[in-house]
Amino acid sequence: MKTLILTNRVPFPPNSGYPIVVYNTIKGLLKLGVDITLFSINPRKYSVDVDDIYDSVFDSIKFHSFNLDTDVNVWGALLNVFSNQSYNVSRYFDEDAGRLLEDILKETEFDIIQFEGLFVVPYLDIVKANSNAKVIYRAHNIEYDVWERLALRERFTPRRTYLEFLARRLKHYETEQINRFDQVFAISEPDRQSILRLGCETAMEVFPVALDFEKYITDPAKTSFPTLFHLGAMDWLPNKEGLEWFLDEIWPDIEKLNSELRFYIAGKNMPREFFEYDSENVVVEGEVFDAVEFINSKSIMIVPLLSGSGMRVKIIEGMAMSKCIIATSMAAEGIKCQHGKDILIANTADEFYRSILQCITNPKKWLEIGRNARKTVERDHDINVISERMLKVYQKLISA
Structure with missing residues (x-):
C-alpha cells in the first residue's frame, strides 16, 4: 500500500507535539509494511536541516520538503483583511511547493493521501487534480477554537477584535473543507464532536496520540x-x-x-x-x-x-x-x-x-x-494498537 503524508513542518526530530504525532504515525505504519512518502513544508520558524537528520524512520521513507517563509508580517496581515482567505492557512501555500507536489503525484500512484492538519489543506486541489487516491484529513486540533478561546481572554480590545476575526476566517475555512475528504481522523472525542458541529458528513474515526513505550x-x-x-x-x-x-x-x-x-x-x-x-x-x-x-x-x-x-x-x-x-x-x-x-x-x-x-x-x-x-x-495510546486500527481504515477505504 502506497501512502503519501503531507505535513506543515518536518517531523524530525520528534521533539514537540505535532512532530511526535506524525513521527509515531509513520513509525507505526512502517512496521505494518506500508510504503510511505512524506511531503513536508519546512517553515523558516521551525526550519530543519534535512542533511542533519539521522533516524532509521527517516531512512525508511521517501522524503520531499519545501522551504517556506510562513512568518507573520504586518503588510501580509493587512492585505489579507481585504481578501476572503484565512491568513493562518494561506501563509502555508506556495505555487512552487504545489508544483513539487504535482511532480510527486505524477511519479507515483498512491492509494492513500493523508493531510496532517489544516495548514496543508490548501494543497487539496492539486492532489485531487493529479491523483485518484483516497484522501484523509487528520485534525490535530480545532484551529478556530484555539483562536476563539484566546480572543475571549484578551483584554486589549483591538487585539481581541483581530483574534476574533482570525477565528471566524478559520472556522469558515474548516467548515468549507471538511466534507471534501473521504475520511476524517479526530485526535479526541471532544474534537470529534466539534467537527460534527461544523457540519461534517464524512466518515470519522478518533485516533489519539500514539506512543512507543519502549x-x-x-x-x-x-x-x-x-x-x-x-x-x-x-x-x-x-x-x-x-x-x-x-x-x-x-x-x-x-x-x-x-x-x-x-x-x-x-x-x-x-x-x-x-x-x-x-x-x-x-x-x-x-x-x-x-x-x-x-x-x-x-x-x-x-x-x-x-x-x-x-x-x-x-x-x-x-x-x-x-x-x-x-x-x-x-x-x-x-x-x-x-x-x-x-x-x-x-x-x-x-x-x-x-x-x-x-x-x-x-x-x-x-x-x-x-x-x-x-x-x-x-x-x-499504544502505537501498535493505534497503527493497526489506522491501517484497517486505509484498507476499508481502498476496497470501497
Whole structure:
C-alpha cells in the first residue's frame, strides 16, 4: 500500500507535539509494511536541516520538503483583511511547493493521501487534480477554537477584535473543507464532536496520540523531590498564556510552602520575560536536549492551560513517564483520565495550591497517581494498537 503524508513542518526530530504525532504515525505504519512518502513544508520558524537528520524512520521513507517563509508580517496581515482567505492557512501555500507536489503525484500512484492538519489543506486541489487516491484529513486540533478561546481572554480590545476575526476566517475555512475528504481522523472525542458541529458528513474515526513505550523508561533514582516542572513550546500562545497565569497568580503562594521547592520550566523559543522572572526557586532551562530525561528527573508536572484544543502530547508523555500531573480541565481535554486516580485536575489558583500541597506533603499520593497514569496511557495510546486500527481504515477505504 502506497501512502503519501503531507505535513506543515518536518517531523524530525520528534521533539514537540505535532512532530511526535506524525513521527509515531509513520513509525507505526512502517512496521505494518506500508510504503510511505512524506511531503513536508519546512517553515523558516521551525526550519530543519534535512542533511542533519539521522533516524532509521527517516531512512525508511521517501522524503520531499519545501522551504517556506510562513512568518507573520504586518503588510501580509493587512492585505489579507481585504481578501476572503484565512491568513493562518494561506501563509502555508506556495505555487512552487504545489508544483513539487504535482511532480510527486505524477511519479507515483498512491492509494492513500493523508493531510496532517489544516495548514496543508490548501494543497487539496492539486492532489485531487493529479491523483485518484483516497484522501484523509487528520485534525490535530480545532484551529478556530484555539483562536476563539484566546480572543475571549484578551483584554486589549483591538487585539481581541483581530483574534476574533482570525477565528471566524478559520472556522469558515474548516467548515468549507471538511466534507471534501473521504475520511476524517479526530485526535479526541471532544474534537470529534466539534467537527460534527461544523457540519461534517464524512466518515470519522478518533485516533489519539500514539506512543512507543519502549522510549519511555523511568528511573526513580534520578528523580528529584520535591520538584515541579512545566514542559512546552513557548511559541504556542496557549502555553505562554497559561504559564504566565501560573507564575503571576499561583506560584508566589506555592514557593512559600517549602524553601527547597523548585519549579523548572523548559521548552523551545522561551521568551526573555521568563528568564527574568524574579524568583530564585524558578529555574528556566529553555529548550532541553532530551525531553524524556528532563521529565524523568522531576516529580510533579504542571500544565496550566487556559485555551487550546486537541490533545496535549506532553501530558501523554508525562503519564508515560509515570508522573503525577496537575492540569486544568482544558489541558486534559480528550484524555481518558480521572481526577484523583491518574491525574489531578485544578482550574483555579486555590485548586492548584491544594493539589501541589497534597503532593509534596504526601509523596505516596503523587507516586500512586503516576503509576496509574502509566497504566492509562498503555491502555489508550499504544502505537501498535493505534497503527493497526489506522491501517484497517486505509484498507476499508481502498476496497470501497
